Amino acid sequence: MAANASLLPNSVHDPFSNYAFTDAYDEMFAAPGRPRPHYQKLYRRMLQQSADELQRSKQQADISFLNQGITFTVYGREEGTERIFPHDLLPRVISGAEWDVIERGLKQRVQALNLFLRDVYHERRIIKDGIIPGELLYTCSQFRRHMRGIKIPRDIYVSICGTDLIRTPDGNFVVLEDNLRVPSGVSYMLTGRRVMKEIFPRLFHQCGVRPIEHYSQALLATLRSLTPDGRAHPRIVLLTPGIYNSAYFEHAYLARQMGIELVEGRDLLVHDNVVYVRTTSGLQRVDVIYRRVDDDFLDPLTFRQDSALGAAGLFNAYRAGNVVLANAVGTGVADDKAVYAYVPAIIRYYLGEDPVLNNVETFLMTNETERAHVCGNLHRYVVKAVGESGGYGMLVGPHSTREQQDEFRKRILADPRNYIAQPTLALSTAPCFTDDGRIEPRHIDLRPYVLYGADEITVVPGGLTRVALRKGSLVVNSSQGGGSKDTWVLYQ
Amino acid sequence: MIYQVSHKTIYRYRSPVSFGNHVACLSPRSLPHHACEWSELQIDPPPSNRHERIDYFGNRLTLFSISDPHSELKVEARSRVNVDSEFRKWGDASASWEETAASVPSDRSRSGLDAYQFAFESPRIRLNESFARYARLSFRTGRPFGEALLDLTARMHQEFRFDGNATNVRTTPDDVFRLKRGVCQDFAHVQIACLRSIGLPARYVSGYLRTYSAAGGAQLAGGDVSHAWVATYCANAGWLEVDPTNNIVPSEGHVTLAWGRDYGDISPLRGIILGGGREHSLEVRVHLQPAA
Amino acid sequence: MLSRVADSLYWMSRYLERADHNARVLESNYNSLLNPAKESRVSRWNSITRSLGLDSDLSNNDAPWSLLSFIAQPGNRSSILGSIASARENASQVREQISSEMWERLNRLYHEVTATSTRAEFGSEPIRFLSLFREGAYAFHGVTESTIPHGEAWHFIQLGKYIERADGICAVLDASYSSPEDADDLDWIGLLTSCSALDAFRKVHTASLKAECVIEFLLLDPDFPHTVRYSIERVQYALSAIASLTLTRHSRRIERMIGTLRSSLAYVQIEEVMARDLHSYLIRIREQCKALHRAVHEVYIDYPPEAVLEN
Structure with a gap:
């Protein structure tokens, strides 16, 4: 640390004195005391700031989050169901060159997955050609038979996608999972940025960070580009499950940002295959629905009959081409965790290209040899249920007990199609500001957001960096003690 | 044989329904040697709009909404279907059943690909080892497919009792299997579960049944209401149908309405209503008569 | 919208007004009950609480404060607590359509009254408890006035408040006037207080508490916010804006x-009303409000749907 002596203020304050290195790739440091070039400015700033100043910045950020009403809902509490979304003070920095690879990879992936979806709901060439087994499709709970043969505007099934990336110890970004149904978290990305600019205006300016503020406009443009033909002034609405949904804050936030109506299923009415929203000025025709309601709940007439979140007849209006849903119905078949294992093959098959971003090695529990191997070594693997998200239904082998492993072994054997396993990965670490005022490494991932419209694919530079705030933890989901960080993608 | 079919459904609601959205699966399919010459759906009160479409499995659906307040909904499906004796004739089903089952996953022919999707669990039919054990008593090693299928059908007919009060539409195949009682829908579900558990594609067929045999023999069960039976796929012979409720191979006496993975895919009439009170009564009357 | x-928005506002109104009525009647017991006052209390939908008859032997326990009745939708809960639920x-100040006000009121209602001293200090509602409602109206645009949403809030107020005043007038011959000055003061109108009334009519004057004031005064006429005029204003x-x-x-x-309220003379039948007159107004x-x-x-699609 001697090399930094000149930078230190007189009081010899080094917030990194506790920074413990592990096998994981560290985003900031190439080696102890040697920050990577794109982290230099942040590093120096941290050294110049006293512990008190950092603490004050942290408090200021918390207040700013509270004032913006950035909260998430915790289930099962009568009162005070809302909490501030935990946010780390220090931004995560990505160099321009690194980002360019990510952006290319994401565009490639979303294109291939859209082609895949079009195919599985039409000709099913990929199965006929033996690239993926038909069984995978027919046993996937997210395969929506109703979508067979339906013409989707511009063949865009997934127009809003959030892909989870992690960085492995060799420094490469790999895809952990795709979220092609109703990915959330983008509001935290946007509000987090706003707070960071308040807290570190000069640093932000000096670093040269690519902007993300146009996300809402890009989302609106994407939705508008999907409008059915002949509807010159489309009415676009955001369909939310309602105030009890954990992402309600985000729904309200995005609707406000885009200046569109936030509706619930009970506001909609389908008449003669046209969807209307019930307003005090009468029924108004709806053209595009950005829906944050799962397929199953969209239309009790077609899907779950007990659903009160959708509108009866909505699917038929959709089928008739009178309304557009974004994302399309049935996209979950492409983010099934077992289908995930085939995404590199899917990219090669439809685009004739090698994947820019690799997958994490994945074992299918339907495969007997792979199953036997994983079941014998559960302590080394992460086991995931194929249809779950948000960190639920998951076993993290190295951190699990004997009993948990036995339990999962039973579950896997009872329903092999429902599980996959992946080797435990050391997610990369980034510096985080801890409660006791130090800076320590914590594991992080990255969820960039991709918008696929009729005219262009937009990847907003950055995304949501999720942090496992507990020391040593690898689980970054907000429902499981995770938080977020602002993500700075530099021009250089 | 030409049939006139009438299938009448009446819902009576406790209090008036102000708005209803419904899907009917009541128009018979047209198939080779099974021609639906015409069909119509009469709905009372008259719907404010109606649309037709073909579903994933090729069945004919009618979607309609009613926006006049009503306390009774009457839907009558009438049709004329010509079933000739070539229909449902089994092809060669003498290959061993294991061979047949093993060929399915790799069969990339159009019909093979289509059949394969019926080999898995579906929303109302969950598979387990006890179905497989039961099936294997008939599907013994090396046995010809057709023979094994008939044997399973006969065993089910013998061991399960027809009982209209034992089950309802929500009863699971698992429960029926334990109770050994039920109606045609339950038996079809159980037999499908057995077949799928040993890797065979099987689908649920709904339709109607002539209730007297042509030779003037015994009354068959399942008439005067909708009927249901099973079809299973055999690579060389195509779809083979069996009726576990009556232990027969469907022939001229069965009129096919629709098919799917299980009852849930093709329930004859379902809907979402506003109002109507907590209870309603349902009356179904089916008439199948040979046309002059 | x-x-x-x-x-x-409409129901939020109606329920809050209902809670406020009921609390004021109970507070003033409770005050008059503290005076030496008089049979007529007990039966007046009973008829008034019945008119509020608070079905709890008091017999002559009950201590006045014992009856306050039913105000809370959390399960009862028409109890004051029930109204506040409904207002908050709406x-x-x-929440995205109202200001955060409005939400906070209402939320705080809800938490204050539920917390107080479970405490032991609630029974012994009913007045303090009841005044929470009034203060909460005033504060809510205040922030509503100044923290959201006076557009469609605001007009629906006004509509709910004043339609409820007109109906509430009619109900309490009707119940209070059911046996005018037994009524004394204390009862008329109670009635005026329950509409927060005592001071305003004295300014217009001095302190002479003639029954007819009290009725006329609460029914037909055009300037005081807690009268039927004033409320209906606000309703009309909101409706035409909407x-x-x-x-x-x-x-x-x-x-x-x-x-x-x-116009019937603007041009009617109180003598005409009294000469005919006050009760049926009030019933008619309430029916018109319902309609x-x-x-x-x-x-x-x-x-x-058809009604609108045809256009």
Whole structure:
């Protein structure tokens, strides 16, 4: 640390004195005391700031989050169901060159997955050609038979996608999972940025960070580009499950940002295959629905009959081409965790290209040899249920007990199609500001957001960096003690 | 044989329904040697709009909404279907059943690909080892497919009792299997579960049944209401149908309405209503008569 | 504006007004009950609480404060606590449409009254408890006035408040006047207090508490906010604003209804009312309010799809 002596203020304050290195790739440091070039400015700033100043910045950020009403809902509490979304003070920095690879990879992936979806709901060439087994499709709970043969505007099934990336110890970004149904978290990305600019205006300016503020406009443009033909002034609405949904804050936030109506299923009415929203000025025709309601709940007439979140007849209006849903119905078949294992093959098959971003090695529990191997070594693997998200239904082998492993072994054997396993990965670490005022490494991932419209694919530079705030933890989901960080993608 | 079919459904609601959205699966399919010459759906009160479409499995659906307040909904499906004796004739089903089952996953022919999707669990039919054990008593090693299928059908007919009060539409195949009682829908579900558990594609067929045999023999069960039976796929012979409720191979006496993975895919009439009170009564009357 | 949102705003406002009104009525009547017991006052209390939908008859032997326990009755929708809970529930459905100050006010009121109602001293200090509602409601009206645009949402809030107020004043007038021959000055003071109108009344009529004057004031005074006429005028103002903002043709029916009601209040003489039958006069106004409420619901909230598609 001697090399930094000149930078230190007189009081010899080094917030990194506790920074413990592990096998994981560290985003900031190439080696102890040697920050990577794109982290230099942040590093120096941290050294110049006293512990008190950092603490004050942290408090200021918390207040700013509270004032913006950035909260998430915790289930099962009568009162005070809302909490501030935990946010780390220090931004995560990505160099321009690194980002360019990510952006290319994401565009490639979303294109291939859209082609895949079009195919599985039409000709099913990929199965006929033996690239993926038909069984995978027919046993996937997210395969929506109703979508067979339906013409989707511009063949865009997934127009809003959030892909989870992690960085492995060799420094490469790999895809952990795709979220092609109703990915959330983008509001935290946007509000987090706003707070960071308040807290570190000069640093932000000096670093040269690519902007993300146009996300809402890009989302609106994407939705508008999907409008059915002949509807010159489309009415676009955001369909939310309602105030009890954990992402309600985000729904309200995005609707406000885009200046569109936030509706619930009970506001909609389908008449003669046209969807209307019930307003005090009468029924108004709806053209595009950005829906944050799962397929199953969209239309009790077609899907779950007990659903009160959708509108009866909505699917038929959709089928008739009178309304557009974004994302399309049935996209979950492409983010099934077992289908995930085939995404590199899917990219090669439809685009004739090698994947820019690799997958994490994945074992299918339907495969007997792979199953036997994983079941014998559960302590080394992460086991995931194929249809779950948000960190639920998951076993993290190295951190699990004997009993948990036995339990999962039973579950896997009872329903092999429902599980996959992946080797435990050391997610990369980034510096985080801890409660006791130090800076320590914590594991992080990255969820960039991709918008696929009729005219262009937009990847907003950055995304949501999720942090496992507990020391040593690898689980970054907000429902499981995770938080977020602002993500700075530099021009250089 | 030409049939006139009438299938009448009446819902009576406790209090008036102000708005209803419904899907009917009541128009018979047209198939080779099974021609639906015409069909119509009469709905009372008259719907404010109606649309037709073909579903994933090729069945004919009618979607309609009613926006006049009503306390009774009457839907009558009438049709004329010509079933000739070539229909449902089994092809060669003498290959061993294991061979047949093993060929399915790799069969990339159009019909093979289509059949394969019926080999898995579906929303109302969950598979387990006890179905497989039961099936294997008939599907013994090396046995010809057709023979094994008939044997399973006969065993089910013998061991399960027809009982209209034992089950309802929500009863699971698992429960029926334990109770050994039920109606045609339950038996079809159980037999499908057995077949799928040993890797065979099987689908649920709904339709109607002539209730007297042509030779003037015994009354068959399942008439005067909708009927249901099973079809299973055999690579060389195509779809083979069996009726576990009556232990027969469907022939001229069965009129096919629709098919799917299980009852849930093709329930004859379902809907979402506003109002109507907590209870309603349902009356179904089916008439199948040979046309002059 | 979404019909659902308009509906929630309307009910939020109605329920809050109901809680406020009921609390004031109970508070003033409780005060008069503390005076030496008098049979007529007990039966007046009973008829008033019945008119509020608080079905709890008091017998002569009950201590006045014992009866306050039913105010809370959390399960009872028409209890004051029930009204506050309903107001809050409606507000929570439309939190994005109201200001955060409004939500915080209402939420705080809800938490204060539920917390107080479970405490032991609640029974011994009912007045303090009841005054929470009044203060909470004033504060809510205040922030509503100054923290959201006076557009459609605001007009629906006004509509709910004043339609409820007109109905509430009619109800309490009717119940209080059921046996005027037994009424004494204390009872009239109680009635005026329950409409926060004692001071305002004295300014107009001095301190002479003639029954007719009290009735006339609460029914027909055009300037005091807690009178039937004033409330109906506010209702008319809100409705015509809503009609011009939404541009539905179906609003004409509503305009006729409110126009009739308003002019009948503007031109009637109290002597005419008293000469005929106050009771049936009040019943008629309440029915007109109900009809108005239904019409609003049918035109803006829960209209049949055809009615609108035909246009």
